[in-house]
Amino acid sequence: MSTETLFTTQAAAEWLHEAISGESPDYWRQALINNRRPDRNPPHRIQFSTLGRAALYTLEALKGFAEFEKSRRLGRLKLTGRAAETIHAFGIGQSGGSTNGRKWRGGSANLSTDGDGNVFVQVIINEPLMVFVMSPDQSAEFGKELAEAGRAAKRQQGAK
Secondary structure, X not given: OOOOOEEOHHHHHHHHHHHOOOOOHHHHHHHHHHHHOOOOOOOOOOOOEXXXXXXXXXXXXXXXXXXXXXXXXXXXXXXXXXXXXXXXXXXXXXXXXXXXXXXXOOEEEEEEEOOOOOEEEEEEEOOOOEEEEEOXXXXXXXXXXXXXXXXXXXXXXXXX
């Protein structure tokens, strides 16, 4: 049986204060209270449970809201150049995107040649649709880096 940590409104407000800069715990406490009210229409409804009169929040619900709020606040700024490119690359504020990056939706790597007979690897990412061309050496190096990162992630995941 797994146990899940639940946060009271005050504890959730303090957690949000730490997770999202710029607002006090009192601000977040009132925001959580308003978010529960059925007569309000917040941009993101935070899931909660009740036990008696207490509202309780899961860490997952708070993390989801914090990610939404951070991306919403980033959206208020008019970004240009590399910053805008980075926000787009991560997919922040878009379906499947997050502050950690986009969810993998698949892709392929294909051997190809150009009109002069030069061999290259064409990498296609499905979502967002992007096509890259790599030399054989570049693709071998990238494959090695990807495999090493995958092995390291599995080791770290197994250590938890």
